[in-house]
Amino acid sequence: MLDVRSATKLFGQKAAVDNVSMTVNGPAFVGIIGRSGAGKSTFLRMMNGLTPASGGQILVDGRDILALRGADMRAWQSQCAMIFQQFNLVPRMDVVSNVLHGILNRRATWSTVLNLWPRADIVRALEILDRLGIAEQAPKRAEALSGGQQQRVAIARALMQDPRIILADEPIASLDPMNAQIVMDTLKRINVEDGRMVIANLHTLDTARRYCDRVIGMRDGRVVFDGVPDQLTTNVAREIYGADADFNESATSTAITPDPSPDARKDAEYAAQMLA
Numbered sequence: 405m406l407d408v409r410s411a412t413k414l415f416g417q418k419a420a421v422d423n424v425s426m427t428v429n430g431p432a433f434v435g436i437i438g439r440s441g442a443g444k445s446t447f448l449r450m451m452n453g454l455t456p457a458s459g460g461q462i463l464v465d466g467r468d469i470l471a472l473r474g475a476d477m478r479a480w481q482s483q484c485a486m487i488f489q490q491f492n493l494v495p496r497m498d499v500v501s502n503v504l505h506g507i508l509n510r511r512a513t514w515s516t517v518l519n520l521w522p523r524a525d526i527v528r529a530l531e532i533l534d535r536l537g538i539a540e541q542a543p544k545r546a547e548a549l550s551g552g553q554q555q556r557v558a559i560a561r562a563l564m565q566d567p568r569i570i571l572a573d574e575p576i577a578s579l580d581p582m583n584a585q586i587v588m589d590t591l592k593r594i595n596v597e598d599g600r601m602v603i604a605n606l607h608t609l610d611t612a613r614r615y616c617d618r619v620i621g622m623r624d625g626r627v628v629f630d631g632v633p634d635q636l637t638t639n640v641a642r643e644i645y646g647a648d649a650d651f652n653e654s655a656t657s658t659a660i661t662p663d664p665s666p667d668a669r670k671d672a673e674y675a676a677q678m679l680a
């Protein structure tokens with residue numbers, strides 16, 4: 405379904421993404437790891453047309469999405485939702501309107517300006533929020549929510565698009581371990597239950613091992629590892645990160661430590677429910 409052929413992005417003389425090739429068949433959960441500057445974000449942004457490529461092809465069911473322009477590119481972008489580290493919600497807008505913004509490009513401008521949405525769309529947005537365990541947050545302003553809840557709203561907004569692929573750029577890098585787990589569980593559930601491909605840039609090895617069917621390691625714009633989580637040994641990781649013998653995996657851990665706050669307890673209950 406996804407066939408990346410020598411995808412390349414140059415910024416001046418520097419290749420941020422350097423001849424990347426891979427194929428992904430079916431709705432896999434793919435993690436991309438690598439140190440800062442390895443090219444992970446640039447690759448995801450090429451996938452959904454936010455960053456134009458310098459060369460290569462990205463074929464989805466045989467169609468090169470790097471060559472799409474105008475309405476065709478917008479149509480692709482609606483099938484290929486993006487989730488960001490900083491959530492990118494409209495902070496002062498209520499949660500359900502933020503979710504409805506997932507289908508903004510399918511709406512007439514005047515109806516968006518007036519915040520008028522068909523009832524069926526509102527019901528769907530509420531159903532998605534309910535599925536992600538945050539229906540009661542629907543009327544609140546996005547800025548009033550915790551980081552983990554905001555990221556779930558961003559995932560709900562992505563689902564509103566009914567995408568085939570979800571691209572997540574360090575989706576848990578701003579979250580505490582508890583919320584990181586809830587967000588990763590949510591992405592995994594969408595992957596397994598809906599059959600949507602997820603490609604996530606991840607900054608912790610334990611997360612990549614735990615959630616991914618396949619892990620891609622990038623270094624200096626190139627793919628230096630492509631395998632299953634079991635193959636991601638400490639030595640392999642050291643190689644991907646270009647680290648020395650002091651490389652300490654536990655420093656990148658997202659393992660959960662107890663937190664007594666009521667909100668954290670509620671989130672913990674939700675996480676346990678998701679894992680059950």
Ligand SMILES: Nc1ncnc2c1ncn2[C@@H]1O[C@H](COP(=O)(O)OP(=O)(O)OP(=O)(O)O)[C@@H](O)[C@H]1O
Binds near residue numbers: 419440441
């Ligand atoms: N718009 C840009 N203009 C010039 N150089 C850029 C631009 N975007 C990224 N780069 C460079 O491309 C390389 C890859 O950056 P990229 O953000 O893709 O890496 P990354 O692996 O996602 O890192 P991080 O985890 O820090 O986001 C870096 O050297 C970066 O400085």
